[in-house]
Amino acid sequence: MSTPFHVFDIARTSEMLEPVDFNRRDRLTHVDRCFPAEIVNVIRLTGSEKLFQLRIVDRAERERFRFKAGQFVMVEVPGYGEIPISISSSPSKPDILELCIRRAGVVTGALHRARRGATVGIRGPFGSHFPMASMRGHSVLLIAGGLGLAPLRSAIYDTIDHRSEFADVRILYGTGDPGNLLFDYQYDEWRRIDDIDLQVIVERPDDAWTGPVGMITDLLDRIELDPARTFAIVCGPPVMFRFVCARLSEAGMPMQRMLVSLERRMHCGMGKCCRCNVGSTFTCLDGPVFDFWTVMNLKEAI
Amino acid sequence: MLFRTLPKDGLRVLVEQMIGEVEVIGPTRVADRADGRPIHHFLPVASFDDIDLGYETTEYSAKTYFLPFVESLSTFSFDAEGWRQEIRYELEPRAIVGLHACDVNGLLKLDKVLARDHYPSPYYIARRRNTFVVGIDHEPCDGGFCRSVHADTVTRGCDLFLTDLGDRYFVAIGSDRGYSAMQRVGSSEVSERDSDDYLEVRRHLAAIEQPAIPVHHLPNILDLEFSSELWARWGGRCLSCGTCAMVCPTCYCYGVTERVSMDFARGRKLKRLYSCNLVDFAEVAGGHNFRPDRETRLKYRYYHQHRGFVEEHDEPKCVGCNRCGRACLSGINPVEVIRDLQTEERA
Ligand SMILES: Cc1cc2nc3c(=O)[nH]c(=O)nc-3n(C[C@H](O)[C@H](O)[C@H](O)COP(=O)(O)OP(=O)(O)OC[C@H]3O[C@@H](n4cnc5c(N)ncnc54)[C@H](O)[C@@H]3O)c2cc1C
Ligand code: SF4
Ligand code: SF4
Ligand code: FES
Helix, strand or coil, X not given: CCCCCCCCCHHHCHHHHXXXXXXXXXXXXXXXXXXXXXXXEEEECCCCEEEEEEEECCHHHHHHCCCCCCCEEEEEECCCEEEEEECCCCCCCCCCEEEEEECCCHHHHHHHHCCCCCEEEEEEXXXXXXXXXXXXXXXXXXXEEHHHHHHHHHHHHHHHHCHHHCCCEEEEEEECCHHHCCCHHHHHHHHHCCCEEEEEEECCCCCCCCCCECCHHHHHHCCCCCHHHEEEEEECCXXXXXXXXXXXXXXXXXXXXXXXXXXCCCCXXXXXXXXXXXXXXXXXXXXXEEEHHHHHHCCCCC | CEEEEEEHXXXXXXXXXXXXXXXXXXXXXXXXXCCCCEEEEEEECCCHHHCCCCCCCCCCCHHHHXXXXXXXXXXXXXXXXXXXXXXXXCCCCEEEEEECHHHHHHHHHHHHHHHHCCCCCHHHHHHXXXXXXXXXXXXXXXXXXXXXXXXXCCCCCCCEEEEECCCEEEEEECCHHHHHHHHHCCCECCCHHHHHHHHHHHHHHHHCCCCCCCCCCHHHHHHHCCCCCHHHHHHCCCCCCCHHXXXXXXXXXXXXXXXXXXXXXXXXXXXXXXXXXXXXXXECHHHCECCCCHHHHHHHHHHHHHHHHHXXXXXXXXXXXXXXXXXXXXXXXXXXXXXXXXHCCCC
């Protein structure tokens, strides 16, 4: 009689033979396979943050890689570990990915020591994105505190790339010390674009600082907004977005039109390791981008 | 499901045949407690006689054969050119004999997360599909509450499921390979007497007393009691040791770490099962911990079991085996915690 035991070779099932595509999240795929990506340039931003420009080495994989503003990738530094990092560049230029990375520990430390020409691994893109399509036709308020400018920059680019489809565009950015301002070399470029209003505020000015001083909410007090036709994206630490969103609510903005990005520990990006769980929601699948109403309703979110 | 009956020694023939072909895992009596009650583990066996099908429960569930405590996700080889990633999936066919209904239902819950949901896991599916599962009916174990969470019977999720009818087994066949296995040994068509005897056993099992804890309204109760001081009461006893998650048939969370060989030629990406009760479960870079105290971590475990999972899959992530309750050195057990939740009086 024949044996009931037949080897089931998963790597040979038809789906697994298809190219890896993390955007098709319900399909069986090599979930742990990363795309080798070359560090094309390293740009020093501040004492602890660098911008890495990456290009996926394989051409077919590079052409398949598409993302939306607000999504993140898992960056693999072989031998060191794998970490979630928001994509900081324009979704219309997916060939060169830009990641703004703060030196915070083992993996980010290794990245900060890496030089151009080195190869890291990329898995993704993962997670939810800013609802840029629904935002069209509205005014947008893009607000960031500290490292929050990293994910917000992708939304800024998306807005600029489709400028005529939005009404007023305002960018508000705040940080502690002027020395920690990210992408300061780009402010002039953004300001020169017709009808983009960029304001930067610091809490602890140095002698050279001539701009406004205070908290990010101080900038909000100075602007007029039409709550009925505005969307806001708020990226930064929880204390910051809680204050900002409270202020926007007072001004009459519906909570569903305020988008925030949450940060949690992540070890998979695929709803499997549970590390990013908030209440009963996986930040890597249903987030990192949530509207503020959802965040308010997530137990233990803020 | 198709049904057949199998003479008692037919099972021995079946298992001995399997042992000749693949690795066979079964409940094995490994030691006795001071009071004489035996301790069982699911371990590889060399003969049918190593298996103790009359076991009451095991300390650990059999999940390690599907979700190993430590598993290599991929390896990296380093050379002058850079690095290359290699991935291997588990392809050795294996059989597990003697899973109780709760553990088969536990596998079905793992299937929902790991085989069907977003990003199905090839590591898990490879192990699951290469494992032949034989389940068996039994009298409810001490302290178990499987009936309350509908995990006391099996309708799918295994290849064969046996019910002891005294001199023969009533066999539910759940797969084509289960069917070919039954073809190899002398099984027979189900007679009217077999069906009657089977239903009699079902009635007998259903009549055995078990703690009854309603769980269907827990999602709301958990929200209501989110800030209840009962969490401090139970959480204050928790040692944050993570044992409950290790022994649980449905806990699957993990952490990933990387290791490099001494000669720097190879790296390995290791997945280790984790526990949401461990202190750094939700700690992020910079040292911020989203669940710094043990009561919020313990609460989170119940949240995932009885609210988060229910929202996603319409059933709790618990099969009522009470392994976590038995293993906990602090006496934290789901029956009492859930009863406490339901009777909590608020000021
Ligand atoms: C969706 C998302 C987007 C992010 N985007 C950025 C970004 O654009 N720029 C940036 O600089 N940082 C970002 N972070 C934070 C970044 O992931 C952590 O700084 C990084 O994981 C620290 O890793 P490490 O090995 O250097 O630190 P260590 O402290 O040595 O951490 C060890 C391990 O812990 C885990 N871990 C620690 N902290 C975090 C964390 N905050 N989130 C997830 N896992 C963690 C990782 O698995 C890491 O390998 C983001 C985090 C998330 C969740
Ligand atoms: S509940 Fe018990 S087994 Fe679980 S972590 Fe706490 S002390 Fe350990
Ligand atoms: S939570 Fe406890 S009782 Fe429920 S399945 Fe896990 S170990 Fe068994
Ligand atoms: S990062 Fe693993 S579940 Fe979200």
